[in-house]
Amino acid sequence: MPPWAVRLSIVAIPVALFGLLRPGPFMATLKSPAALLRIALLSAAVIALSRLLRRFVANRLAQAAVPAVVAVALLGLVVLPYFQDETAVVGSVSTTVSSWK
Numbered sequence: 001m002p003p004w005a006v007r008l009s010i011v012a013i014p015v016a017l018f019g020l021l022r023p024g025p026f027m028a029t030l031k032s033p034a035a036l037l038r039i040a041l042l043s044a045a046v047i048a049l050s051r052l053l054r055r056f057v058a059n060r061l062a063q064a065a066v067p068a069v070v071a072v073a074l075l076g077l078v079v080l081p082y083f084q085d086e087t088a089v090v091g092s093v094s095t096t097v098s099s100w101k
Contacts, residue, residue, distance in 0.1 A: 003064055007050075010068045011075060018079050025082050046071045 019026040029035045050067040057063055 007064065007068055007071070011071050014072065014075050014079065018082070022082050042074055046074070 029039075046067050049070060050063070053063045053066055
C-alpha cells in the first residue's frame with residue numbers, strides 16, 4: 001500500500017465515522033462554504049508540513065507519523081465538540097423573604 005493511501009485512510013476513516021454517527025452536522029459542514037474553506041486551509045497546512053518533513057527529515061517513520069498525528073489531532077479538535085453532551089445544570093435558587101422588624 002502506498003504511503004499516501006495510508007495517510008488518506010488515517011483521515012478518511014474518522015471522517016466517515018463522523019458522517020455516519022452525526023449526519024446532521026456532517027452535512028451542514030459540507031454545505032457551508034466557510035467550513036469547506038477552513039478544511040481546505042487545514043489540509044493545505046498538513047500537506048505543506050508533510051512536504052517540509054520529507055525535505056528536511058531523514059527518518060521515514062517521522063515523515064509519515066507527524067502529519068498523520070497532526071491531521072488526527074486537528075480532526076479531533078473539529079469533531080469532538082459534536083460528541084459531547086451539552087447538559088446544563090439548573091440549580092434552584094432559594095428565595096427567602098425575611099421581614100425586618
